[in-house]
Amino acid sequence: MAPAEAAPVAAANDAASRSVDDCRMLELPKIHDPRGNLTYIEGHQHVPFAIERVYYLYDVPGGSDRGGHAHKTLHQFIVAMSGSFDVVLDDGREKKRVHLSRSYNGLYLCPMIWRELDNFSSGSVCMVLASARYDEGDYFRDYAEFMRARWAKH
Numbered sequence: 001m002a003p004a005e006a007a008p009v010a011a012a013n014d015a016a017s018r019s020v021d022d023c024r025m026l027e028l029p030k031i032h033d034p035r036g037n038l039t040y041i042e043g044h045q046h047v048p049f050a051i052e053r054v055y056y057l058y059d060v061p062g063g064s065d066r067g068g069h070a071h072k073t074l075h076q077f078i079v080a081m082s083g084s085f086d087v088v089l090d091d092g093r094e095k096k097r098v099h100l101s102r103s104y105n106g107l108y109l110c111p112m113i114w115r116e117l118d119n120f121s122s123g124s125v126c127m128v129l130a131s132a133r134y135d136e137g138d139y140f141r142d143y144a145e146f147m148r149a150r151w152a153k154h
């Protein structure tokens, strides 16, 4: 998937019509420096939402899986800060596997997309920027329930 510019997100009420093609790689600013490169992220500027939360996965044993859920309204941006892993996107019709391995780009993930993370290299760190604070009520953790919600809105 080629990096693209950050663009405004569609209104929340059409979340169920979003597809894996609405999830895209975004390239971040990179300040080259012989002392070490620097990348920065500003809400609404480099990711298409206001950042309310940051969390990260680390000490992930090689070969383990994470994710296995969808969000009703949450927008997220996923960066491989170290190492690499895959994100498998599923909108109920189409699946797409995206490999993340660079800390100067990341994957924008819109609501109503089932995601799984796998193929973690050892020592990898996955940072996620999110548009809202943690809310268990925003999750679909059951795939059949997620599919029913998608088709109900079509």
Ligand code: TYD
Residues within 6 Å of the ligand: 053, 055, 066, 067, 068, 069, 134
């Ligand atoms: P979860 O999002 O279910 O991660 P995964 O699908 O990869 O297992 O989160 C795992 C646990 O961590 C779950 O019990 C909820 C908790 N959690 C928080 O308390 N705050 C957060 O911001 C996140 C992302 C998770």
